Amino acid sequence: MNIASVIVDVPAKQTDRAFDYKIPGHLAGVIQPGMRVIVPFGPRKIQGFVTGLKTESEFSQLKSIAEPMDLNPVLNQELLSLGDWLTEKTLCYKISAYQAMLPAALKAKYEKKLVLAEKADRVALPEKVQTLFENTEAITWDEAVKDGTLSLLQKEATNGNIDIIYQVKERVKKKKVKQVFPAADRNGLAEYIEKLPANATKQKEVLEYFLQDDSPIEQKELFSFLRITSSTIKGLIQKGLLGQKEVEIYRNPFGDREFKRTEPLPLTEEQRKAIIPILNSIEEKRHGTFLLYGVTGSGKTEVYLQSIQRVLQDGKEAIVLVPEISLTPQMVNRFKGRFGDQVAVMHSGLSAGEKYDEWRKIQRKEVKVVVGARSAIFAPFENLGIVIIDEEHETSYKQEENPRYHARDVAIERAGKYKCPVVLGSATPSLESFARAHKGVYQLLSLPKRMNNQSLPSVEIIDMREELREGNRSMFSRVLLDKIKDRLEKKEQIVLFLNKRGHSSFVMCRDCGYVINCPHCDISLTYHRFNQQMKCHYCGYEASVPNTCPECESEHIRYFGTGTQKVEEELAKVLPEAKVIRMDVDTTSRKGSHEKLLDQFQEGHADILLGTQMIAKGLDFPNITLVGVLSADTMLHLPDFRSSEKTFQLLTQVSGRAGRHELEGEVIIQTYTPEHYSVELSGEQDYDKFYEREMMVRKIHRYPPFYYISLVTVSHEELMKSVSVTEKITQYIQSRLSAESIVLGPVASPIPRINNRYRYQCLIKYKREPELGRALKKVLDNYQHEIAAGGLAISVDLNPYILM
Ligand SMILES: Nc1ncnc2c1ncn2[C@@H]1O[C@H](COP(=O)(O)OP(=O)(O)OP(=O)(O)O)[C@@H](O)[C@H]1O
Ligand SMILES: [Zn+2]
Ligand SMILES: [Zn+2]
Structure with a gap:
């Protein structure tokens, strides 16, 4: 070999x-x-x-x-x-x-280096180059660039006097700390203490410390404990009384936090019914996919925990996927609380080094459970016993860059190899999964009731157009405001949810309606309050807000849209007595701040938790009795066939935060389109009805789960080029597929231009096309040269979740 x-x-x-x-x-x-x-x-x-x-x-x-x-x-x-x-x-x-x-x-990260070629004659080189290489054989590319000698070096490279090499570098090093330990035995230390002059008190203290405890101690700790500096131990090391060594340690993102141990709860009758088929599948070493369909607060997590416990009994391992956004400290607590040190956590809030350390714990078999976001599905376990995907409907399980995989598919593939179950859990399953459960491809397990038979919160839908007609121009309906006041009096807590996805603040002229767009992309610029700049979220272009409208010169140009900051200011005006915690990207960007804010809210330091998507899921606080959704429909108008589904899911999730324990919950949903079925049915909290209704729509328009879809997006700086390439691709694909399939294109993408590149797409809808993968591969191969040259970009997504 x-x-x-x-x-x-x-x-x-x-x-x-x-x-x-x-x-x-x-x-x-x-x-x-x-x-x-x-x-x-x-x-x-x-x-x-x-x-x-x-x-x-x-x-x-x-x-x-x-x-x-x-x-x-x-x-x-x-x-x-x-x-x-x-x-x-x-x-x-x-x-x-x-x-x-x-x-x-x-x-891998590559570092470009310039080295003197073997045949190079130092003294014959230009003087500048000689100086560069005076004391060294190699200089980094960056140094050369900084030095401004690049063109000179280039010439020498052509002459063969200088080679360019690429050095592979590891991105993250293992974390090491310096430890101090006694290098002499007790007698040796004691003897030396005797010999020390009277004024060497610090040195004496150090040695006495090690007489008491001869185990190695982290140098930093020793210094702060004895209030000494390195000069104190320097002499002792030289004399061979103390030693120093570097040891590798894990970075610990959870610091010294204690996780309160929890015991398995006696399952309710419903939970028992749901868990038995999962346990059977574990015992019989039989692969199967289960859809655990349980309303919010029905105790799905306890079912996960006890299934994992069974897997651990067999000495096997478990992967738990949680959407990034709900990978909250509360969620982590529940797994760490039950399984302690056997749990590794992987999410984007960790630094690259911390992630690496968590990963190594898995690789070294020091943990048995990983709780993480999408990519944790690749955890290097070798004896997998179960994969759990919580909130399986979340679109963040799909990776939107190469490889464009869906974690659900990877989970099923891996679990098939290990002959173990996959459990998909949700209160609002994706249409695809629910349809598969209906067909018997997945096994359906239901938890139709909340814990302790607590009823789901009552939901009231408020028509904001009506409010406006009756003279209320504020962002809070009168009903919502009354209910907030009521809760403030009762000292109960409130969650206010602002749906940021799909709408943002933009700058518009009130006189002529002109909206300021990005000059490079066909999309409006987003207004950022903190630096009062407008920014393009696709290419990064930034500009300040003009004083007058570029179109009509009116001075009435201002930003529209509602950000969380604006809601906070508004709250301060109408309810100055309310204490508000705001959670959005701005307030949670610092490490640990997410957790801190939630802890403060839980401990009752605030009345209102105001936030975006990140508060919609996973929160389980007993004192929340009112949930207000400020704008239910911002997502409905996105050019995406899943927008109704996403709206319904989100509204149901947010509503589920209220009244989860003893106190009853109430939900107010404000909307401009109360008649839309996804808003209406989220009011009734009737997933089954929504499912039927939405399936009809999908069937008529031939979308998943009735058809599969694939999307080819082509972009180029020249409009005509991207049209013609897309046209050719469309024709080719059409010629390779059966008449049953539908190939739509070329059409401009919903965002027709990003970063000065024109975007066209071809959408393929099909039922069974075993040839499609090969045909698309052929397309990519065919344009490989143009793509490599950089002018043309083609992306192929065999299961797109973002159609823009
Ligand atoms: N068997 C049980 N006995 C008593 N309490 C339970 C039991 N199972 C779960 N609970 C409690 O019920 C509450 C709701 O359960 P849990 O959060 O697991 O529901 P969920 O279905 O995961 O909710 P969501 O989907 O809304 O996040 C939790 O506080 C949990 O501790
Ligand atoms: Zn104008
Ligand atoms: Zn742009």
């Missing part, structure tokens, strides 16, 4: 296959499949993944592996083959598939 197959870090068609490399003698037996290695590729050295070992190659002149990057494989055999599956299902390159499975810290 002296030859390794390696997938190299060059995402392109020509390199999307394994290359053979010789394993040099000194690395024989060291190199294993799943390891990252550094290999020569063309003129540079790059990273690669070993996918297999063999004894023969069809090629004769093989280059050798330069060095391994890992001591142990970072991908196990199962993940390596999952990479093949991912490549086929999402049409991505193998290298992208493997990289998606690893924490960011393990993705």
Whole structure:
């Protein structure tokens, strides 16, 4: 086995296959499949993944592996083959598939360096170059750029005097701390104390400390404990009385927080009925997908916890996926509280280093449970016993960049290999999943009632147009305001929800209606209050608000739309006595602030929790008795066939925050389109009715779950180019598919221009097209050169969740 197959870090068609490399003698037996290695590729050295070992190659002149990057494989055999599956299902390159499975810290970073070529004659080089290389063989690219000698160096590179090399670097280092320990025995320490002059009190203290406790201590800790500095121990180290060493530690994102241990609750009759089929599937080692459809507050989480407990009994492992936005401290507590140190947590709030450490705990089998967002589905477990996906309807489980995978599909694929169950949980399942459960593809488990038979909160829908007609121009309806006042008196808590998605603050002229758009993208600029700038969310363009309208020169140009800050100001005006906690991207960007705000709210330091999407889910606070939704319909008008579904789901989730414990809950939903069925039915909290209604719409318009869809988006700086390419693609795809399928295109994307690139798309609706994947791959291959040259971009999504 002296030859390794390696997938190299060059995402392109020509390199999307394994290359053979010789394993040099000194690395024989060291190199294993799943390891990252550094290999020569063309003129540079790059990273690669070993996918297999063999004894023969069809090629004769093989280059050798330069060095391994890992001591142990970072991908196990199962993940390596999952990479093949991912490549086929999402049409991505193998290298992208493997990289998606690893924490960011393990993705290669390349440092460009300039080195003197062997044949170079130092003294013959231009003086400037000589000085650069005076004391060194290599300088970094950045240094060269800063020095302004780049063109000179370029000339020397052409002459062959300078080589450019790429050095692979790890992004994140293991965290190390310095420890101090006694290097002499007790007698030695004691003797030295005797010999110390009387004024060396500090040194004496240090030695006495180690006489009491001879275990190594973190240097920083020792210093602060004894109030000393490094000068105190320096002499002691030199004399061989103390030693210093570096040890690796895990970064701990949870600090010293204690997690209160919880015991399994006796299950209710309904929970028992729901959990039995899951437990059976675990015991019988049989793969199956369950849809746990349970209203908000019905105790789904307890079902998850006890299923995991069963899995751990068998010595197996569990993956729990939670949407990023609801990966709240409260959620983490529930898992850490039950399973303690056996739990690793992975979410975007962690630094790259912290994520890396959590990942290593999984890899080293130090934990058995991972709770995380989408990418945690790739946790490198090797004895998986269950995968749980909470809030399975959330669209954040779909990755919107290569590889464009859906975590649900990956979960089912992995669980199939390990012969274990997948549990999808939701109060408002996605239409696709519910339809599959109806067909018997998934097994449906229901929790139709709340805990303790607590009723769902009562919901009242307020027509804001009516409010306006009756002279109320504020953002709060009279009913909502009255109810808030009532709760303030009763000392009960209120959640106010502002749906930010789909609408934002924009700048408009009140006289002529002119809206300020991004000059590079066909989309309005978003107004940011904190720096009073307008910003494009697609390309980053920024500008300040003009004093007069560029169109009619009116001075009545101002921003519209409601941000959380504006709501907060408004609240302060009408209810100055109310204490408000605002939660949005601005107030939660600092690490730990999310948690702090929620803790404050839970401890009763505020009456009102005001926020965006991030407060819609997962909160389980007993004192919340009123939920107000300020604008229910902002999402309804997005050009997306799922907008009704998303609106219904969100309204149901938010409403579910009220009255979860003893106190009864009430919900007020303000809307400008009360007649829309997704608003109306979220008022009745009737998912089943909504499902029927929405299925009819999907059937008529031939959308999922009746049809599958795929989307090709083409963009180019020239309008005509993107139209013509899209046109060709549309025709080609059409020619490859059956008459039953519908190929729509070329049409302009809902956002027709981003960053000065014109965007056109082709939408494919189909029922069964085994050829489609191959045809789309062919399209990508065909345009590979133009794409690589940078002018043309084509993205193919076999299961798009964002159609813009
Ligand atoms: N068997 C049980 N006995 C007593 N209390 C329970 C039991 N199961 C769950 N609970 C409690 O009921 C409350 C609601 O349960 P939980 O939060 O698990 O519901 P959920 O279905 O996950 O809700 P949501 O989908 O709204 O987040 C929690 O406070 C939980 O501790
Ligand atoms: Zn104007
Ligand atoms: Zn822009």
